[in-house]
Amino acid sequence: MSAAVSVSLTRYLIEEQRAGRIDAELRQLIAVVARACTSISIAVSKGALGGVLGDAGTGNVQGEAQKKLDVLSNDILLEANAWGGHLAACASEEMEHSQPIPDAFPKGGFLLLFDPLDGSSNIDVNVSVGTIFSVLRSPEGVSQPGDQHFLQPGRQQVAAGYCIYGPSTMLVLSTGHGTHAFTLDREHGAFILTQRDMRVPEETAEFAINMSNQRHWEPAMQAYVADLLAGKDGPRGKNFNMRWIASMVADVHRILTRGGIFIYPWDRKEPGKPGKLRLMYEANPMGMLIEQAGGAASTGREDILGLQPDQLHQRVPVFLGSRNEVAQAVAYHRNAD
Numbered sequence: 371m372s373a374a375v376s377v378s379l380t381r382y383l384i385e386e387q388r389a390g391r392i393d394a395e396l397r398q399l400i401a402v403v404a405r406a407c408t409s410i411s412i413a414v415s416k417g418a419l420g421g422v423l424g425d426a427g428t429g430n431v432q433g434e435a436q437k438k439l440d441v442l443s444n445d446i447l448l449e450a451n452a453w454g455g456h457l458a459a460c461a462s463e464e465m466e467h468s469q470p471i472p473d474a475f476p477k478g479g480f481l482l483l484f485d486p487l488d489g490s491s492n493i494d495v496n497v498s499v500g501t502i503f504s505v506l507r508s509p510e511g512v513s514q515p516g517d518q519h520f521l522q523p524g525r526q527q528v529a530a531g532y533c534i535y536g537p538s539t540m541l542v543l544s545t546g547h548g549t550h551a552f553t554l555d556r557e558h559g560a561f562i563l564t565q566r567d568m569r570v571p572e573e574t575a576e577f578a579i580n581m582s583n584q585r586h587w588e589p590a591m592q593a594y595v596a597d598l599l600a601g602k603d604g605p606r607g608k609n610f611n612m613r614w615i616a617s618m619v620a621d622v623h624r625i626l627t628r629g630g631i632f633i634y635p636w637d638r639k640e641p642g643k644p645g646k647l648r649l650m651y652e653a654n655p656m657g658m659l660i661e662q663a664g665g666a667a668s669t670g671r672e673d674i675l676g677l678q679p680d681q682l683h684q685r686v687p688v689f690l691g692s693r694n695e696v697a698q699a700v701a702y703h704r705n706a707d
């Protein structure tokens with residue numbers, strides 16, 4: 371009896387193409403991103419031995435000090451896109467403007483956005499980090515996509531995913547037909563399908579938030595979290611646990627695996643910044659993955675994926691995860707309006 375043949379990412383993507391759910395170009399683009407994530411995983415796992423820890427000595431458009439791995443991961447993704455034939459114009463957390471397709475190359479059909487290294491503050495303390503990516507279609511008739519062409523609502527995404535560099539390296543992907551997990555087989559350099567159709571439990575007793583910002587939240591958010599902390603003797607009638615890894619990829623992966631609600635709410639810490647997370651390459655791709663797994667993703671008042679972006683690096687409040695818990699948090703905010 372032959373052992374069951376495992377399904378590699380390559381085979382999965384070919385099957386999706388044969389089923390007509392993705393086209394050949396999108397299949398190739400996802401393979402290019404997966405190749406880049408494998409290279410980033412190798413760099414991350416070298417740690418101090420790879421000279422990849424610590425600051426790069428430069429800053430990014432976010433006003434953050436860049437880590438060496440932020441810059442290296444960004445370069446690896448851009449090089450992979452070039453190696454794959456420039457199928458996409460690229461936008462990144464680490465680049466102020468999108469990168470056009472070289473004139474020598476035909477315009478690819480896609481726009482690729484990424485957070486090349488998510489959770490940078492965890493690199494030097496050896497805690498899981500990741501890469502987040504989002505794929506949009508390049509508008510018809512546009513020969514050279516510019517920043518403005520990336521400003522499409524999250525519902526327009528044709529694919530979204532992340533790679534988490536943890537005890538194992540996992541690629542979690544959706545092309546609009548469920549959310550599926552692949553684990554990197556380092557010996558063969560291939561991602562292997564290890565979980566089809568991840569599902570987020572509708573209920574949860576676990577929330578993820580950075581409590582140190584509590585004094586900066588709006589009243590509705592204060593009330594919602596106070597009731598979580600009040601436990602079974604409070605209005606919610608049950609005890610809640612808390613987790614905060616400070617790598618969105620790791621917190622979202624836990625929620626996709628066992629449920630929960632992840633929150634980075636509006637706060638008044640920095641005027642003009644409605645929260646910390648970026649819409650185009652953090653909230654939108656994570657929102658698609660969560661919704662495709664039966665969860666919900668909201669700003670606290672409206673669906674994240676319905677937002678019309680007005681600039682490439684705009685920030686947005688994020689409530690995502692177990693559908694019924696997100697609905698509870700939204701109710702506190704809408705009732706306060």
Ligand code: AHG
Pocket residue numbers: 463485487488489490491580616617618619646
């Ligand atoms: P990045 O490292 O790509 O800039 O993103 C970090 C984000 C996100 O990964 C995480 O959920 C959040 O920042 C943590 O914020 P705090 O450090 O304020 O808790």
Ligand code: MN
Pocket residue numbers: 485487488489618652
């Ligand atoms: Mn990030």
Ligand code: MN
Pocket residue numbers: 440463485486487488489490
């Ligand atoms: Mn980042």
Ligand code: MN
Pocket residue numbers: 432434463490
């Ligand atoms: Mn950053």
